[in-house]
Amino acid sequence: MATLIDPDFRARLRALNDKYAAGVPALMQAIADAQVRCDTEGPRLEQLTALHHALHAVAGSAATFGFATLGQECRRLEQLARQLLNEPAHVLAEWPVLSGQVGALLRWAATDPAATHFSA
Template identity: 45%
Template sequence: MAAPIDPDFRARLAALNEKFAATVPGTLDKIRAALAACVAGGELPSQDALHQLHEVLHGVAGSAGTFGFMVFGQESRRIEQMVRGVLTTQTGWAPVVPEVEKLLHWAAQDAKASHYD
């Protein structure tokens, strides 16, 4: 087997994974706050509130998998796409709320879990 070019690669990757893990509670707070802003908007949230929710979910979707939080990233991507649909069509908001709440509950238990239920 060939020796790695950078012998410290795994140690640095583990450190980055730990750093990402430390940001998860704050990220969940951002998702929670964005959802609250959306819900406060009534039946259909404002575009600004929806953009905020979309942005935070998009950030998780784009980075979580890189740091070993595959399912968290996948589910965030799925819900991000639901929010994008609401932004585009101005319909379909109602099912988004329970999906975000489920994600928040699940991730608060173990955002690195390999099963989503």
């Protein structure tokens, strides 16, 4: 079996995972803030784009650090947000559905964002 060139590799990887885990509440807060702006100001371009970006940030990184289910759910919601951005005529009708799903994600993530199964 080959030995690692960097004997501290696993410790460094664990430290990166811990750092990401410590930042998850802030990532979820960014999603929550964007959702609130969409709810209170209306799901206009600026507000919906902020939500899309917040979801994208988690979707793109979560699985790398052991939060695969969180990443998958954020990716799914990111795609829904992108659809609304691409189809502005449907935003007002579809926003309540997306907002409810974002709320379910936030409640789930508040309990255990590293869980391997999402339940709304």
